[in-house]
Amino acid sequence: MTATRKIGEEVMKMGTTVIIGGGTMGMRTAVTLRSLLKDERIVIIEKTPIASWAGCPIPYYISGRLPESSVILDSPDDIRKRGIELYENHEVVDIDPDGMRVKVKGGKIDGWMDYDNLVLGLGAIPRRIPILDEIEAENIFHITHAPHGLKLRKFIDEEKPNKVLIVGGGYVGLEMVENLSELGMKISLVEKMEDILPRLPKRLRKKVYDKLKEREVEYHLSTVVEDVEIVGRLVKRVKLSNSRTLDVDLIVVSVGVLPNTKMLKNTKAEFGPLDSLKTNEYMEVMGLEKVYAGGDMVCVKNLITGKEAYYPLGDVANKHGIVTARRIAGKSDLVFKGAIGTSLTGIFGLQIGFTGLTKEEAEKEGFSVETMNLKAFTGHPKMGETTSSDLEVIYDFRDGRILGAFMVGEKCVAQFIDLISTFITMRMKAQEIFDVDYAYAPIGSTVWNPGLLFARKFYSGK
Protein backbone atom coordinates (compact mmCIF):
# COMPACT_ATOMS: atom_id res chain seq x y z
CA MET A 1 0.00 0.00 0.00
CA THR A 2 1.56 3.35 -0.93
CA ALA A 3 0.91 6.44 1.22
CA THR A 4 2.13 10.03 0.83
CA ARG A 5 3.80 12.42 3.23
CA LYS A 6 5.41 15.86 2.91
CA ILE A 7 9.19 16.15 3.29
CA GLY A 8 10.41 19.75 2.96
CA GLU A 9 8.86 20.98 -0.23
CA GLU A 10 8.57 17.55 -1.82
CA VAL A 11 5.64 15.18 -1.52
CA MET A 12 7.14 11.73 -0.94
CA LYS A 13 5.44 8.48 -1.81
CA MET A 14 5.90 5.94 0.98
CA GLY A 15 6.37 2.47 -0.40
CA THR A 16 8.56 -0.57 -0.30
CA THR A 17 12.34 -0.40 -0.51
CA VAL A 18 13.84 -3.80 -1.19
CA ILE A 19 17.53 -4.14 -0.36
CA ILE A 20 19.50 -7.08 -1.74
CA GLY A 21 22.35 -7.98 0.60
CA GLY A 22 22.67 -7.37 4.33
CA GLY A 23 26.35 -6.37 4.22
CA THR A 24 27.84 -2.91 4.68
CA MET A 25 25.97 -1.13 1.87
CA GLY A 26 22.64 -2.86 2.49
CA MET A 27 22.60 -2.41 6.27
CA ARG A 28 23.84 1.20 6.15
CA THR A 29 21.10 2.04 3.67
CA ALA A 30 18.45 0.27 5.77
CA VAL A 31 19.26 1.91 9.11
CA THR A 32 19.73 5.37 7.59
CA LEU A 33 16.47 5.09 5.66
CA ARG A 34 14.62 3.91 8.77
CA SER A 35 15.84 7.01 10.64
CA LEU A 36 14.58 9.24 7.83
CA LEU A 37 11.27 7.56 6.87
CA LYS A 38 9.26 5.95 9.67
CA ASP A 39 6.54 4.53 7.41
CA GLU A 40 8.61 3.10 4.57
CA ARG A 41 8.54 -0.69 4.32
CA ILE A 42 12.20 -1.71 4.30
CA VAL A 43 12.97 -5.29 3.28
CA ILE A 44 16.44 -6.88 3.30
CA ILE A 45 17.01 -10.12 1.43
CA GLU A 46 20.24 -11.80 2.58
CA LYS A 47 21.37 -15.12 1.18
CA THR A 48 23.41 -16.23 4.21
CA PRO A 49 22.21 -16.64 7.82
CA ILE A 50 24.14 -13.47 8.75
CA ALA A 51 23.19 -9.87 7.97
CA SER A 52 24.92 -6.86 9.53
CA TRP A 53 28.48 -8.12 9.49
CA ALA A 54 31.92 -6.61 8.92
CA GLY A 55 34.72 -8.08 6.79
CA CYS A 56 37.60 -5.94 8.06
CA PRO A 57 37.88 -7.55 11.54
CA ILE A 58 37.76 -11.15 10.20
CA PRO A 59 41.57 -11.77 10.13
CA TYR A 60 41.84 -10.49 13.74
CA TYR A 61 38.81 -12.54 14.84
CA ILE A 62 40.48 -15.67 13.44
CA SER A 63 43.50 -15.17 15.69
CA GLY A 64 41.27 -14.37 18.68
CA ARG A 65 42.42 -10.74 18.93
CA LEU A 66 38.88 -9.52 18.20
CA PRO A 67 35.66 -11.10 19.46
CA GLU A 68 32.94 -12.59 17.24
CA SER A 69 30.81 -9.52 18.00
CA SER A 70 33.18 -7.38 15.92
CA VAL A 71 32.38 -9.51 12.86
CA ILE A 72 28.66 -10.19 13.44
CA LEU A 73 27.31 -6.81 14.45
CA ASP A 74 23.59 -7.53 14.97
CA SER A 75 21.43 -10.63 15.24
CA PRO A 76 18.43 -11.02 12.88
CA ASP A 77 16.16 -10.13 15.83
CA ASP A 78 18.12 -6.93 16.55
CA ILE A 79 17.61 -5.92 12.93
CA ARG A 80 13.87 -6.69 13.01
CA LYS A 81 13.52 -4.67 16.24
CA ARG A 82 14.66 -1.65 14.24
CA GLY A 83 11.60 -1.99 12.04
CA ILE A 84 13.47 -3.63 9.18
CA GLU A 85 11.97 -6.74 7.57
CA LEU A 86 14.85 -9.17 7.21
CA TYR A 87 14.76 -12.40 5.24
CA GLU A 88 18.02 -14.18 6.00
CA ASN A 89 18.77 -17.45 4.16
CA HIS A 90 16.85 -15.98 1.20
CA GLU A 91 18.54 -15.34 -2.13
CA VAL A 92 17.57 -13.00 -4.95
CA VAL A 93 17.97 -15.05 -8.11
CA ASP A 94 16.62 -12.61 -10.72
CA ILE A 95 15.98 -8.91 -11.13
CA ASP A 96 13.33 -7.43 -13.42
CA PRO A 97 13.84 -3.64 -13.39
CA ASP A 98 11.12 -3.03 -16.05
CA GLY A 99 8.56 -4.88 -13.94
CA MET A 100 10.03 -3.37 -10.70
CA ARG A 101 10.31 -6.79 -9.02
CA VAL A 102 12.89 -9.27 -7.82
CA LYS A 103 12.69 -13.06 -7.69
CA VAL A 104 13.43 -14.45 -4.23
CA LYS A 105 14.21 -18.04 -3.26
CA GLY A 106 13.83 -19.07 0.35
CA GLY A 107 11.66 -20.67 2.99
CA LYS A 108 9.34 -17.71 3.66
CA ILE A 109 9.35 -16.08 0.22
CA ASP A 110 9.57 -18.08 -2.96
CA GLY A 111 8.69 -16.03 -6.03
CA TRP A 112 8.51 -12.46 -7.30
CA MET A 113 8.46 -9.51 -4.91
CA ASP A 114 7.50 -5.96 -6.04
CA TYR A 115 9.47 -2.87 -5.05
CA ASP A 116 9.15 0.89 -5.29
CA ASN A 117 12.90 1.33 -4.77
CA LEU A 118 15.55 -1.34 -5.21
CA VAL A 119 18.94 -1.16 -3.50
CA LEU A 120 21.72 -3.41 -4.78
CA GLY A 121 24.24 -4.32 -2.08
CA LEU A 122 25.37 -7.71 -3.38
CA GLY A 123 29.04 -6.95 -2.73
CA ALA A 124 31.83 -8.77 -4.54
CA ILE A 125 32.82 -12.28 -5.49
CA PRO A 126 36.32 -13.66 -4.96
CA ARG A 127 38.57 -13.71 -8.01
CA ARG A 128 39.06 -17.28 -9.08
CA ILE A 129 42.43 -18.87 -9.80
CA PRO A 130 43.44 -22.05 -11.60
CA ILE A 131 43.96 -25.33 -9.71
CA LEU A 132 42.84 -24.25 -6.24
CA ASP A 133 39.39 -23.14 -7.46
CA GLU A 134 38.97 -26.20 -9.65
CA ILE A 135 39.18 -28.77 -6.86
CA GLU A 136 37.04 -29.44 -3.83
CA ALA A 137 38.95 -29.71 -0.58
CA GLU A 138 37.96 -28.95 2.98
CA ASN A 139 41.17 -27.11 3.81
CA ILE A 140 40.96 -24.40 1.11
CA PHE A 141 39.36 -21.16 2.31
CA HIS A 142 38.41 -17.83 0.74
CA ILE A 143 37.69 -15.10 3.28
CA THR A 144 35.09 -12.80 1.74
CA HIS A 145 32.16 -13.20 4.11
CA ALA A 146 31.52 -13.64 7.85
CA PRO A 147 30.53 -17.34 7.52
CA HIS A 148 33.91 -18.00 5.85
CA GLY A 149 35.63 -16.48 8.89
CA LEU A 150 33.55 -18.56 11.31
CA LYS A 151 34.21 -21.70 9.28
CA LEU A 152 37.97 -21.11 9.17
CA ARG A 153 38.08 -20.45 12.92
CA LYS A 154 36.22 -23.75 13.53
CA PHE A 155 38.59 -25.59 11.19
CA ILE A 156 41.59 -24.19 13.09
CA ASP A 157 40.10 -25.10 16.49
CA GLU A 158 39.27 -28.66 15.39
CA GLU A 159 42.06 -29.59 12.98
CA LYS A 160 44.92 -27.60 14.55
CA PRO A 161 46.71 -26.89 11.26
CA ASN A 162 50.37 -25.98 11.43
CA LYS A 163 51.66 -25.49 7.89
CA VAL A 164 49.75 -22.77 6.07
CA LEU A 165 49.90 -21.51 2.52
CA ILE A 166 48.54 -18.03 1.88
CA VAL A 167 47.90 -17.33 -1.80
CA GLY A 168 47.95 -13.60 -2.59
CA GLY A 169 50.13 -10.83 -1.16
CA GLY A 170 47.51 -8.09 -1.08
CA TYR A 171 46.30 -6.50 2.13
CA VAL A 172 43.93 -9.30 3.21
CA GLY A 173 46.63 -11.90 2.45
CA LEU A 174 49.13 -10.05 4.62
CA GLU A 175 46.65 -9.62 7.47
CA MET A 176 46.04 -13.38 7.32
CA VAL A 177 49.83 -13.99 7.37
CA GLU A 178 50.12 -11.96 10.56
CA ASN A 179 47.12 -13.44 12.33
CA LEU A 180 47.81 -17.09 11.53
CA SER A 181 51.46 -16.56 12.43
CA GLU A 182 50.31 -15.15 15.80
CA LEU A 183 48.65 -18.56 16.36
CA GLY A 184 52.07 -20.17 15.98
CA MET A 185 51.57 -21.54 12.46
CA LYS A 186 54.36 -21.80 9.93
CA ILE A 187 53.45 -19.55 6.99
CA SER A 188 54.37 -19.62 3.31
CA LEU A 189 53.12 -16.85 1.06
CA VAL A 190 52.78 -17.18 -2.71
CA GLU A 191 52.37 -14.11 -4.91
CA LYS A 192 51.89 -14.24 -8.68
CA MET A 193 53.21 -10.72 -9.26
CA GLU A 194 56.83 -9.60 -8.86
CA ASP A 195 56.03 -8.03 -5.51
CA ILE A 196 53.59 -8.01 -2.64
CA LEU A 197 51.63 -4.73 -2.17
CA PRO A 198 52.73 -3.63 -5.66
CA ARG A 199 51.52 -0.03 -5.28
CA LEU A 200 53.85 0.60 -2.35
CA PRO A 201 57.12 2.39 -3.31
CA LYS A 202 60.12 0.05 -3.32
CA ARG A 203 61.87 1.77 -0.38
CA LEU A 204 58.82 1.30 1.84
CA ARG A 205 58.05 -2.20 0.58
CA LYS A 206 61.52 -3.31 1.72
CA LYS A 207 60.39 -2.70 5.32
CA VAL A 208 57.54 -5.16 4.80
CA TYR A 209 59.88 -7.80 3.36
CA ASP A 210 62.26 -7.25 6.30
CA LYS A 211 59.38 -7.92 8.70
CA LEU A 212 58.42 -11.11 6.85
CA LYS A 213 62.02 -12.34 7.06
CA GLU A 214 62.28 -11.41 10.74
CA ARG A 215 59.13 -13.45 11.47
CA GLU A 216 60.33 -16.37 9.29
CA VAL A 217 57.53 -16.14 6.76
CA GLU A 218 58.69 -17.86 3.59
CA TYR A 219 57.58 -15.90 0.52
CA HIS A 220 57.62 -16.87 -3.13
CA LEU A 221 57.26 -14.03 -5.65
CA SER A 222 56.34 -14.36 -9.35
CA THR A 223 55.07 -17.79 -8.37
CA VAL A 224 51.78 -19.68 -8.69
CA VAL A 225 50.45 -23.01 -7.44
CA GLU A 226 50.93 -25.48 -10.28
CA ASP A 227 49.70 -28.72 -8.81
CA VAL A 228 48.23 -30.22 -5.66
CA GLU A 229 48.24 -33.61 -3.97
CA ILE A 230 44.93 -34.49 -2.32
CA VAL A 231 44.58 -37.10 0.43
CA GLY A 232 40.95 -37.82 1.35
CA ARG A 233 39.24 -34.41 1.32
CA LEU A 234 42.35 -32.38 2.13
CA VAL A 235 45.15 -30.89 0.05
CA LYS A 236 48.32 -32.21 1.63
CA ARG A 237 51.01 -30.91 -0.70
CA VAL A 238 51.33 -28.18 -3.35
CA LYS A 239 53.79 -27.83 -6.17
CA LEU A 240 54.79 -24.27 -7.01
CA SER A 241 55.84 -22.89 -10.40
CA ASN A 242 59.32 -22.19 -8.95
CA SER A 243 59.76 -25.99 -8.59
CA ARG A 244 59.36 -25.92 -4.80
CA THR A 245 57.04 -28.39 -3.08
CA LEU A 246 55.33 -27.46 0.19
CA ASP A 247 53.51 -29.63 2.73
CA VAL A 248 50.29 -27.88 3.80
CA ASP A 249 47.52 -28.31 6.37
CA LEU A 250 45.58 -25.19 5.38
CA ILE A 251 45.36 -22.95 2.31
CA VAL A 252 43.88 -19.44 2.39
CA VAL A 253 43.24 -17.87 -1.01
CA SER A 254 43.04 -14.10 -1.10
CA VAL A 255 43.66 -12.80 -4.59
CA GLY A 256 41.19 -9.93 -4.70
CA VAL A 257 37.54 -9.52 -5.59
CA LEU A 258 35.31 -8.63 -8.54
CA PRO A 259 31.95 -6.83 -8.55
CA ASN A 260 29.01 -9.22 -8.07
CA THR A 261 26.97 -7.85 -10.97
CA LYS A 262 26.28 -10.89 -13.16
CA MET A 263 22.55 -10.77 -12.38
CA LEU A 264 22.32 -7.29 -13.94
CA LYS A 265 23.95 -8.32 -17.22
CA ASN A 266 20.68 -8.65 -19.14
CA THR A 267 19.26 -5.34 -17.93
CA LYS A 268 19.81 -1.81 -19.28
CA ALA A 269 22.29 -1.05 -16.48
CA GLU A 270 25.56 0.59 -17.56
CA PHE A 271 28.87 -1.02 -16.67
CA GLY A 272 32.37 0.30 -15.91
CA PRO A 273 35.74 -1.35 -15.18
CA LEU A 274 35.69 -5.06 -14.23
CA ASP A 275 31.93 -5.10 -14.96
CA SER A 276 31.21 -2.82 -12.02
CA LEU A 277 27.95 -0.86 -12.13
CA LYS A 278 27.98 2.80 -13.07
CA THR A 279 25.98 5.15 -10.87
CA ASN A 280 25.46 8.89 -10.63
CA GLU A 281 26.36 10.93 -7.52
CA TYR A 282 23.11 9.80 -5.84
CA MET A 283 24.06 6.14 -6.31
CA GLU A 284 21.28 5.68 -8.87
CA VAL A 285 22.30 2.98 -11.36
CA MET A 286 22.84 4.50 -14.81
CA GLY A 287 20.33 3.13 -17.29
CA LEU A 288 17.81 1.94 -14.67
CA GLU A 289 14.92 3.68 -12.86
CA LYS A 290 14.52 3.55 -9.06
CA VAL A 291 17.49 1.22 -8.71
CA TYR A 292 20.43 2.20 -6.48
CA ALA A 293 23.75 0.42 -5.97
CA GLY A 294 26.88 0.86 -3.89
CA GLY A 295 29.80 -0.81 -2.16
CA ASP A 296 31.80 -3.48 -3.94
CA MET A 297 29.38 -3.62 -6.90
CA VAL A 298 30.10 -0.16 -8.29
CA CYS A 299 32.88 1.90 -9.79
CA VAL A 300 33.47 5.41 -8.50
CA LYS A 301 35.11 8.52 -9.89
CA ASN A 302 38.78 8.90 -8.99
CA LEU A 303 38.84 12.46 -7.64
CA ILE A 304 42.30 13.16 -9.08
CA THR A 305 41.97 11.77 -12.60
CA GLY A 306 38.20 12.02 -13.06
CA LYS A 307 38.28 8.45 -14.42
CA GLU A 308 36.28 5.46 -13.20
CA ALA A 309 38.03 3.34 -10.60
CA TYR A 310 37.15 0.29 -8.49
CA TYR A 311 37.72 0.66 -4.73
CA PRO A 312 36.08 -2.23 -2.82
CA LEU A 313 36.42 -0.71 0.65
CA GLY A 314 34.20 -0.63 3.72
CA ASP A 315 34.17 3.12 4.35
CA VAL A 316 33.24 3.80 0.72
CA ALA A 317 30.34 1.30 1.01
CA ASN A 318 29.08 3.04 4.16
CA LYS A 319 29.08 6.42 2.41
CA HIS A 320 27.15 4.89 -0.49
CA GLY A 321 24.51 3.61 1.93
CA ILE A 322 24.03 7.03 3.53
CA VAL A 323 23.68 8.81 0.18
CA THR A 324 21.31 6.13 -1.17
CA ALA A 325 19.00 6.31 1.84
CA ARG A 326 18.86 10.10 1.75
CA ARG A 327 18.05 10.08 -1.96
CA ILE A 328 15.25 7.54 -1.44
CA ALA A 329 13.95 9.78 1.35
CA GLY A 330 13.84 12.68 -1.13
CA LYS A 331 16.90 14.50 0.20
CA SER A 332 19.34 15.66 -2.45
CA ASP A 333 21.76 17.66 -0.31
CA LEU A 334 24.43 14.95 0.07
CA VAL A 335 26.16 13.34 -2.90
CA PHE A 336 28.99 10.85 -3.34
CA LYS A 337 31.62 12.57 -5.49
CA GLY A 338 34.29 9.88 -5.63
CA ALA A 339 37.32 8.46 -3.85
CA ILE A 340 41.09 8.20 -4.11
CA GLY A 341 41.72 4.72 -2.70
CA THR A 342 42.81 5.78 0.78
CA SER A 343 43.41 2.65 2.82
CA LEU A 344 45.31 1.12 5.70
CA THR A 345 46.69 -2.30 6.41
CA GLY A 346 49.33 -3.74 8.63
CA ILE A 347 51.67 -6.60 9.33
CA PHE A 348 53.58 -7.54 12.50
CA GLY A 349 53.33 -4.08 14.04
CA LEU A 350 53.93 -2.15 10.83
CA GLN A 351 51.04 0.06 9.70
CA ILE A 352 50.89 0.71 5.97
CA GLY A 353 48.88 3.58 4.51
CA PHE A 354 47.98 4.45 0.91
CA THR A 355 46.26 7.42 -0.67
CA GLY A 356 46.00 8.76 -4.21
CA LEU A 357 48.21 7.97 -7.18
CA THR A 358 51.55 6.21 -7.45
CA LYS A 359 54.40 8.05 -9.20
CA GLU A 360 53.83 6.03 -12.38
CA GLU A 361 50.08 6.64 -12.36
CA ALA A 362 50.58 10.39 -11.82
CA GLU A 363 53.08 10.56 -14.70
CA LYS A 364 50.63 8.75 -16.99
CA GLU A 365 48.05 11.42 -16.16
CA GLY A 366 50.44 14.12 -17.43
CA PHE A 367 51.42 15.67 -14.09
CA SER A 368 54.98 16.97 -13.63
CA VAL A 369 55.85 14.49 -10.93
CA GLU A 370 58.42 14.47 -8.18
CA THR A 371 58.60 12.44 -4.99
CA MET A 372 59.62 13.61 -1.53
CA ASN A 373 60.68 11.33 1.34
CA LEU A 374 59.70 12.57 4.79
CA LYS A 375 59.61 11.35 8.39
CA ALA A 376 56.47 11.85 10.45
CA PHE A 377 56.78 11.73 14.25
CA THR A 378 54.01 10.91 16.73
CA GLY A 379 55.74 12.93 19.48
CA HIS A 380 58.85 15.04 19.91
CA PRO A 381 61.76 12.86 18.74
CA LYS A 382 63.69 13.60 21.92
CA MET A 383 60.87 13.08 24.38
CA GLY A 384 59.36 9.88 25.82
CA GLU A 385 57.76 7.24 23.67
CA THR A 386 57.79 8.54 20.15
CA THR A 387 57.59 6.73 16.85
CA SER A 388 58.58 7.81 13.40
CA SER A 389 56.98 6.80 10.14
CA ASP A 390 58.41 6.88 6.65
CA LEU A 391 56.37 8.80 4.17
CA GLU A 392 56.73 9.14 0.43
CA VAL A 393 54.78 11.98 -1.11
CA ILE A 394 54.02 12.18 -4.85
CA TYR A 395 53.43 15.77 -6.00
CA ASP A 396 53.39 18.11 -8.97
CA PHE A 397 56.60 20.14 -8.79
CA ARG A 398 55.04 23.12 -10.60
CA ASP A 399 52.73 24.08 -7.73
CA GLY A 400 53.23 21.53 -4.95
CA ARG A 401 49.83 19.88 -5.42
CA ILE A 402 49.99 16.52 -3.65
CA LEU A 403 48.79 13.60 -5.79
CA GLY A 404 49.55 10.57 -3.66
CA ALA A 405 51.24 9.39 -0.48
CA PHE A 406 52.42 6.08 0.94
CA MET A 407 53.45 5.52 4.50
CA VAL A 408 54.93 2.80 6.70
CA GLY A 409 55.28 3.23 10.45
CA GLU A 410 54.33 1.92 13.84
CA LYS A 411 51.67 4.38 14.97
CA CYS A 412 49.21 6.98 13.74
CA VAL A 413 49.70 6.10 10.06
CA ALA A 414 45.93 6.35 9.48
CA GLN A 415 45.82 9.87 10.94
CA PHE A 416 48.75 11.12 8.83
CA ILE A 417 47.48 9.45 5.67
CA ASP A 418 44.00 10.90 6.29
CA LEU A 419 45.53 14.36 6.57
CA ILE A 420 47.23 13.93 3.22
CA SER A 421 44.07 12.43 1.75
CA THR A 422 42.35 15.69 2.77
CA PHE A 423 45.05 17.73 0.97
CA ILE A 424 44.54 15.60 -2.15
CA THR A 425 40.73 15.66 -2.01
CA MET A 426 40.70 19.45 -1.62
CA ARG A 427 43.30 19.76 -4.42
CA MET A 428 45.53 21.73 -2.10
CA LYS A 429 48.85 23.05 -3.36
CA ALA A 430 51.99 23.80 -1.31
CA GLN A 431 50.76 27.33 -0.40
CA GLU A 432 47.43 26.01 1.01
CA ILE A 433 49.16 23.13 2.78
CA PHE A 434 51.48 25.75 4.35
CA ASP A 435 48.41 27.83 5.34
CA VAL A 436 46.93 25.05 7.52
CA ASP A 437 47.38 25.83 11.23
CA TYR A 438 48.88 22.64 12.78
CA ALA A 439 48.91 21.73 16.50
CA TYR A 440 52.28 21.45 18.19
CA ALA A 441 53.43 20.57 21.68
CA PRO A 442 56.30 18.18 22.53
CA ILE A 443 53.89 15.81 24.32
CA GLY A 444 52.12 14.80 21.11
CA SER A 445 53.84 16.07 17.97
CA THR A 446 56.86 17.81 16.54
CA VAL A 447 56.75 21.30 15.20
CA TRP A 448 57.24 19.70 11.79
CA ASN A 449 53.88 18.22 11.00
CA PRO A 450 54.31 16.30 7.71
CA GLY A 451 52.14 18.91 5.95
CA LEU A 452 54.29 21.79 7.12
CA LEU A 453 57.47 19.81 6.49
CA PHE A 454 56.33 19.14 2.93
CA ALA A 455 55.60 22.85 2.31
CA ARG A 456 58.92 23.91 3.88
CA LYS A 457 60.89 21.48 1.75
CA PHE A 458 58.90 22.39 -1.36
CA TYR A 459 59.87 26.05 -1.02
CA SER A 460 63.45 25.50 0.16
CA GLY A 461 65.99 26.87 -2.32
CA LYS A 462 63.25 28.25 -4.59
Ligand SMILES: Cc1cc2nc3c(=O)[nH]c(=O)nc-3n(C[C@H](O)[C@H](O)[C@H](O)COP(=O)(O)OP(=O)(O)OC[C@H]3O[C@@H](n4cnc5c(N)ncnc54)[C@H](O)[C@@H]3O)c2cc1C
Ligand atom coordinates in the same frame (compact mmCIF):
# COMPACT_ATOMS: atom_id res chain seq x y z
C1 LIG B 1 38.71 -10.22 5.15
C2 LIG B 1 38.31 -8.84 4.72
C3 LIG B 1 38.99 -7.74 5.23
C4 LIG B 1 38.64 -6.45 4.84
N1 LIG B 1 39.32 -5.40 5.37
C5 LIG B 1 38.94 -4.14 5.05
C6 LIG B 1 39.58 -3.03 5.65
O1 LIG B 1 40.47 -3.18 6.51
N2 LIG B 1 39.18 -1.79 5.27
C7 LIG B 1 38.18 -1.59 4.36
O2 LIG B 1 37.83 -0.43 4.06
N3 LIG B 1 37.55 -2.64 3.76
C8 LIG B 1 37.91 -3.89 4.09
N4 LIG B 1 37.26 -4.96 3.52
C9 LIG B 1 36.29 -4.70 2.44
C10 LIG B 1 34.90 -4.39 2.97
O3 LIG B 1 34.51 -5.37 3.89
C11 LIG B 1 33.95 -4.34 1.77
O4 LIG B 1 34.40 -3.34 0.88
C12 LIG B 1 32.53 -4.03 2.18
O5 LIG B 1 32.02 -4.98 3.06
C13 LIG B 1 31.63 -3.97 0.93
O6 LIG B 1 30.30 -3.81 1.31
P1 LIG B 1 29.12 -4.36 0.38
O7 LIG B 1 27.86 -4.07 1.11
O8 LIG B 1 29.30 -3.87 -0.99
O9 LIG B 1 29.34 -5.92 0.32
P2 LIG B 1 29.28 -6.98 1.50
O10 LIG B 1 29.52 -6.30 2.82
O11 LIG B 1 30.18 -8.07 1.09
O12 LIG B 1 27.77 -7.48 1.50
C14 LIG B 1 27.18 -8.14 0.41
C15 LIG B 1 26.06 -8.99 0.95
O13 LIG B 1 25.21 -9.40 -0.12
C16 LIG B 1 24.81 -10.74 0.11
N5 LIG B 1 24.37 -11.28 -1.18
C17 LIG B 1 25.13 -11.46 -2.29
N6 LIG B 1 24.37 -11.93 -3.30
C18 LIG B 1 23.11 -12.03 -2.83
C19 LIG B 1 21.88 -12.45 -3.41
N7 LIG B 1 21.81 -12.86 -4.68
N8 LIG B 1 20.77 -12.44 -2.64
C20 LIG B 1 20.83 -12.03 -1.34
N9 LIG B 1 21.98 -11.63 -0.75
C21 LIG B 1 23.10 -11.62 -1.48
C22 LIG B 1 26.05 -11.37 0.69
O14 LIG B 1 25.77 -12.57 1.36
C23 LIG B 1 26.55 -10.26 1.61
O15 LIG B 1 26.03 -10.36 2.93
C24 LIG B 1 37.59 -6.26 3.90
C25 LIG B 1 36.89 -7.36 3.41
C26 LIG B 1 37.23 -8.64 3.82
C27 LIG B 1 36.45 -9.81 3.29
